[in-house]
Every structure is written in structure tokens, then in C-alpha cells.
Amino acid sequence: MNKFLVAIILGLMSYGVQAQIVINEFVAANDSTTGISDPNGQYEDWVELHNTSGSAVDISGYHLSDDLENPTLWSFPNNTMIEANGYLVVWADNDTMDNGLHAFFKLSKSGEDLILSTADITVLDAFAYTEQDDAKSSARIPNGSGNFSIQDGTPNANNESEIGAKVATNSIVVNEIMASNTLSSGISDSGGEYDDWVEFYNKNNEEVDLSGYYFSDDPNHKRKWAFPYGTTIAANSYLIVWCDNDQEQADLHTNFNISNSGETVLLSYDDGTVIDEVTFGPQISNVSYARIPNGGTIFIQTQPTFNASNEVPATTELQFKDIVINEFVAANDSTSGIMDAGGEFGDWIEIYNNTDQVVSLENCFLSDSIGFPKQWAFPDTILGSQSYLIVWADNDPNQLGLHTNFNLNRLGEQLILSYIDNTVLDSLSFGEQIVNMASARRPNGTGDFEIQVTTFGLHNDPDFSGELSLHSLPVANIKLYPNPVNAELIINLDGDVTHLNTIQISIYNELNQLLRSDKKTIVNSSFSLDVDALAKGVYFVEIVGDGYRGLGRFVK
DSSP: OOHHHHHHHHHHHTHHHHOSEEEEEEESSOOGGGOOOOTTSOOOOEEEEEEOSSSOEEOTTOEEESOTTOTTSEEOOTTOEEOTTOEEEEEOBSOTTSSSOBOSSBOOTTOEEEEEEOTTOOEEEEEEEOOOOTTOEEEEESTTTSEEEEEOOOTTSOTTOOOOOOOOTTSEEEEEEESSOOGGGOOOOTTSOOOOEEEEEEOSSSOEEOTTEEEESOTTOTTSEEOOTTOEEOTTOEEEEEOBSOTTSSSOBOSSBOOTTOEEEEEEETTSOEEEEEEEOOOOTTOEEEESSTTSSOEEEEOOOTTSOSSOOOOSSSOTTSEEEEEEESSOOGGGOOOOTTSOOOOEEEEEEOSSSOEEOTTEEEESOTTOTTSEEOOSOEEOTTOEEEEEOBSOTTSSSOBOSSBOOTTOEEEEEEETTSOEEEEEEEOOOOTTEEEEEESTTTSEEEEEEOOTTSOOOTTSTTHHHHHTSOOEEOEEESSSOSSEEEEEOOSOOTTOOEEEEEEEETTOOEEEEEEEEOSSSEEEEEOTTSOSSEEEEEEEETTEEEEEEEEO
């Protein structure tokens, strides 16, 4: 008799007391209808091992084979562990270059042997099987100890697992999708990684067991990822699944990524019933695609509400037209003399506070798309009573100052100013614009828009303190040095200034907020200004005198 066959007999005689690891389930005729694929999306045959003990077992160097004459045909790599009462799947596809555990052999549908042995070739489990059914598994019933029965595959799960009850279609929904999550969102998994995620919402008034439910981004492969046995979602509550193709992490992590270019995701039941299906288009970084109202039928792109209702409670802090889009230029160029802190001549939007109170803009948003009102979020910014604030609409949000993630369209479009609870504070549609001319509210802060010369950061009405006539003047460049400056800034006025005697010097920060404004008597075109009290940052200086207006930029 073959020596190894003798070893098998001797090993199996003590199987009941020695074996902690068993061959628990296998599929020898896998195909796409099972929905069970390897990490590379291939529907290969597989063998499931089960640790029946209450302690983790290191199976490094153990062997798996389909050949009694060669029991060491394939060996488990170093550091291969099976957790207490856990499972491990080996793909029997003779494709060891793929990701995951792939054996040197394939299973035969017509029947053959399977042998599991330790590093010293002590047999832990061995049996012969007969011809197998397509897309079905042979699984031990009772789990881990019984004879093999034909059933649907239950990889990495109890063979006897009772699946949860099927709920009504759309009673558990894909409630929010973040397909382009980055560090800036501040939303990370338990491993500190900023991966994409999907939020599920249980609309039922009772807890639902998700055992037997599947999530996928492929309508032709509904069972791409299975919710682990025992996963539940509480009544009227939320559940986060990280879509990062990293199932080794804690929490719920799928075996696929979702695409920020857009695709379809599906929640389905064990029998193939689709519980919910969502198709989305291209996504924006750190902006989620969420049901508004929460759990409803309509999706909008919005600020993420991770693991919470998509509807922010209403607030009375800001009402319609409390703050308004007061003026904008959609075709700014270098001849305007109006530039941002980077010296660039981007388009801009002026916001005005109509109230007699200081307001915070932290929960406010600007957009050029009615379908996406929360396109750009204001940072923690304060706007004084009846004051102005400039936002640069140049699709360059990484610059210093307030810069949106969209441009204005000179040919015309929409603008929306809204609050976090989706209250529209102001909105407008505009047609084709003229280079370096503004569309401005007349009367200031309340009226309709009229085309006029710019009043950047100032009152729009021409009879208000003469501001419009000042801003109609040609803009001269002024020379500032040293730049960057420490304490004393030297200002050299350009052009003919011999007629000037008294000038008004105004300093603005990068948000176009006025910091100081002083009158000064000058005797020539060069003079000094004390800026020692200013904090580090970027500043603009404006010089206004009799028929003269000059602008300059300096760094402290």
C-alpha cells in the first residue's frame, strides 16, 4: 500500500481530536452566476478552510493538494492565519500570480481527491468527491463537522447561516455616496485612510439582519460583495460601507472600488431581488451624492453628512436676501486693475450684508449650478454689518483668499447663494457680459442688476460718497518696497502726482476687507508707511487723491 495512503488512514483515525482546521466547503464548477469571484474579478473554483477552535491558528507551511501522490503540491505562505472560528478561502485556479491565495492546481468538476496536511505532512482532512453541479458548492452540514451537502456557496461564512428576511424594495436604500473622498473631507475609516464610502439607510421601524444581502457596482454581478454574517442595521438608522477593495481592514470594506467617473451600485438579496439601485454621474472631490429629502427619491450633490440624516435642521440664522450677491464681473482682465492676492485678474463676485448684524458665512455656499447649490463652501468667514466681501470665481481654490472651484461664464449662466439647510439666500441668471464691466444691484444691496463700471468692494450707487467716480479713474501702479516688508513700507507713486497734496491711504486684506484708512499730506511721490502692527499675510494698498487712484500689493 502507498505510504501516504497509510498516513492518511492513520491521520484520519485521530481526526476528531487533532484536527482544528478542516476543508469546510468547495466549489469545483464556479461561474459568473454565483456572483463569487476572486479579487481579480474571475470566477475560479475555490476551497474554504474553517478553524473550528476558539484560538487563531497559524497555518504557514500547511499543504493543500488534489493529488494523493503529491500531498505537498501547494503550501500556504508565511504568516497565514485563520482567526478563531474563522474561515479562509483558497482559489484553486493554478494562477499563483494573482492577488490572494491561489493554489498550484485546479479542481476537477468530474471528481477527485482533496487533502489538507500540516507542514510535517500530518493529514488534517482528506476525502474523495464525485462529479459536481455547476455553480453549486459542497459544504459540511453541520458546519465544520458534518458530511458534504450540495447547496449555494457561502464563502467565508457558516454553511448553515440563516440569512436575514427579505425587506421590501427601497425600504433599505443607498442613501449617500462619496466616490471621491480625500484628506480635505476629514472623513476617514478606522485605519485613518480617506477612502470612498457608501451610506445605507434603513427606512423600516425595526432592525434588519443583512445576512444574505449583497452590494455591487456591476449589474451583471449582483453578488460581488456579501455583507458579513450577522451584520445588522438598526431601525431608521445608518450603516457605512467603505468601498476601497481592502477587506482586511476592520469595519465593513468591500472587494471593489467605486468610480468617481460615475457608475451603478446595487443592493440585492440572496435570491437576486434588487432592493435598491442607484446610477450616478461624475463626482466632485469631497462632495457627496445624497438623497434629499433623506431617504427620498431625489439625489443632489452636497456637503457630506456621514452616518447621519442628509437633511440639516432648518435654521432662522439667515433669511432670503439677508446677504446678497451684490456685484460680479464675469470678464475681468489686466486692464481693469483689479487683481487677486496672487496678482491674477480673475473674475469676481461681491457679497453684501444687508443686515445690521455681523454674520458668519461658515455654513453658506456659492454655486453656478442650480442642480448643485453647494458647489463651493465658504470657510469660517465673518462679514460685518452692511459690509462687502470679494470672492474670486476663478476655479483656483488653493490660492490665498476666497477662491471658488468654478469659473464664471462670460456668455451667461446662473449664480446661487444658499445656506446649509438648502435655504436660497439669493439667486440670479445673467446673460452675456462686457469685459471689465460689472453687473451690480441698483439700489445697492436690494435692486435689480445693471451694467456699470466696477465698484469693487464698495457701494454700487453713483451718488453714494462719490465712490463710483473714484473707481472710474484710470488705475496707476504704485511701487512698494521692501516687499516682503517687516515694519516700514516705502511707497512710490507712479505717474504725474505733482498736483497731489493730501491723499487717502487704505489697506485691505486678501479677503478685500478694509483694515485701515488714513489721510496723509505728501510733499513728493515717495513716502513711508508704518505697517509693523499688521500680521503676516498678503495685503493691498489703495492711494486716492485729486484725480488719482493707485493700487499695489505687498506681503508682510
